[in-house]
Amino acid sequence: MIDFSVPNWLINYYHVVGLTSAILNSFGLYLLMFQCEKLGNFRYFLLVYQIVCFLTDIHVTFLMQPIPLYPIFAGFTVGVFGEWFNIPAHYSMIIVMFLIVTQLEFLVICFEKKHQAISASLDTFRINKSLEFFGYFLSVFCNFVMCIWFHLERLTKEDQWNLIRTNHKEYLESFQIISHFEIYVKTSSFIMLMIFTLCEGVFLVFLFFICIIHILRMMVLLKTKISAINYQKHKEAVQSLMVQLATATFCLTPPCLLMIFIMFELEKGQLLTEMCIMWFSLHSSLNMISLFLFFPPYRNFIFRKRFII
Template identity: 40%
Template sequence: MYKIDFTEPHWLIYTYHTIGGVSLCINLFGIYLLTFELKELGAFRYYLMLFQVVCSLADITITTLSSIVPLYPLFAISSYGILALWLDVSAHYCLINVGVWAYLEMESLLLCFFKKHQTIAVIIDVHVIPKFIPYFCYLMAIVFPAIPCVGLDFLTVQEEKQLEYINMTSPEYYTKFASLPNFSMYKESNYLYGVIIITFIEVSVLIALLVFFNMDLVRMMVRLKSQISAVNYQRHREAIQSLVIQTFVSVICSAPTSCFALALALRLEHSQLIAELMLVVFSCHSSTNIISLLIFSPPYRRFLEKSFKRNRRQISVHVHSQSG
C-alpha cells in the first residue's frame, strides 16, 4: 500500500495562487515592455509578445484554473482550481487544459525562432524554407497536442465508474477517493505508457527544432554581418539573444517534469511530494523567464538602466527643490 495524502494540500494551493499572482504581474509587465518600450526590436517583438501572452495564459491555467494535485504513485489526479470547484469540470479535462497550454507555449517559442530564422534566411538567401512547409508545420502544431490528449481521453475511467474501478483495483483507497470533491483516474496499461512515450517524443522533437534553429542562427549571423548595417545587425542579434535566454530558462524550468516522470516510473515512496514540488518549479518558469531577460537581455537591461537613471534624476531634482 502506497502512502498517498488525500487531504487538501493547502501549502500547494496557496503556493499555486501566490506564484500565479506574481507571474501575472510580471508577465503583464513583460507585455507592456514589448508593446511600448522595446520598439528597437521592430515588428519581431509582436511574436515575442504572442509568446508572452501564451505564457500568461498557461500560468493562469496551471496555478488558478486547474491547480492539479497528483495522487501518485497511482495514475490519478485531483483538481482544486476554479474550473473544478466552481464549474464542475473534471480533473481529467483540467489536466488536458494544462497540457495543451504547455504545448502551445513551446510551439509559440518555436514560432518566434522560425520567423527570425526565415527573416535572416531571406536577407542572405540561405536556408529559405518553401512556403508550403510552414502550413504543414501549423497543422502539426494542432496534431501534436491532440494525440496525447485523445489517448488520455480513451484511458480515463468514466466518472460514474471511477469508484467501482477503484473498488476492483485498489479497494484500500476506496473510502479516501470517495471523499474527494473532484478526481480522475487512468487505466494502467501499455497504452498509457505509450501515450507517455509519444508525448516524450513530441516534446523531444520540439526541443530538437529549437536547438537546430539556435545553432543555424549562429552560423547565419556570421554571414549576415557583412550584408546589413551595424544598427540592423545589432537589432537582429539582440532579438536572437532574447530568444536564446528564453529557451535556456524554459528548458531549465521544464527539467523537473523529467524528475516527475522518473519518480512515477520508479514508484518512489515519496512520489506524490516529488511530483508536487516539480509542478511548483514548473509553474515558476514564465516569471523566471522575464526576470532573466531583465538581467541578461540588452534591450530589457537598457530599459531598466534608463528607468533607474530617470528616477534617480527625479529624486535628485526633488531633493534640491526641497532644500532650496
C-alpha cells in the same frame, strides 16, 4: 500512506506564484509591445509565446491547482475550475497538456521566423512556403492528437469507483471525501501516449538545436552585410530567444520527471510530484526575470527609469 488532505502550503504557493506571474508578465507584455519597436513584427510572435506561458501559469496556479495522489495514478483539483464551475480535473489536465505543447511549438516558430528574417538579409537558406505551412499544420495536428488520445484514456466515473474498490479499497473513504478527482490506468495505450509525447519533445529539441546552430553561423556572416543598427536588432531578438529557450528547458523538465515517477513508482513520490508541479509553475515568472536580466531592451528600460527616479 497517501495524504488526501489539501496541503495549505502548496495552495499558498500557487497563490504567490500566480500573483507574481501576473505582475511580471503584465509588465513584460507592456515592454514588448511599447518599448521594443526595434524588433519589428517579430515581437508579435514573442508576444504570443509569452501570453501562452502566462496562461499556463494562471491555469495551473489559479484555475486548476492540482494535488497529486502518487503512487496512485490519480489526483484532484481545488482551483476555480473545479470549485466554482465544477469542471472535472481531467479537462484541466487536457488544457495543461495543450498549453505546454503550444508553448514549445510557438517557441520553435519564433526561432523559425528569426531564422528566415536573417536568411532574407543574406538572401540564402530560405524555407519553401509549402514546407513551412506543412510544419504549422503538423504542429497543430500533433497537439490535437495528443489531447484527444489522452481524453480517450479517461475512465468513466463508474469504472473509476470500481477500480478504487478493487485495487485501492483502503482509500475508498478518502476518495469519497474529495471531489474533482481523476484516476487512470497505466494501459499499454497510455504508455504509448507517454512515449509519443516524449518523442515529440525530443523532435522539438532537435529542431531547436539545428536552428540555433544555423542562426549563430548566419549571424557571423550577417555582421558584415548590414548596418550596425540592423545587426543589433537581430542580435537582441536572438538573445531573447536564447534566454526563453533556457528557461523553457529548465521549467519543462518536471513533466518529464513526472513520467519517470509514474513509470517507476519511486518512494516519497507524492512529495516529489508536488515539487515538480511547483517547479513547473515557475516557468513564466522565471522567464520574465531572465528577460529583465539578460534581454537588453527590458534591462535598458529598467535602468533608464531607475536613473530618472
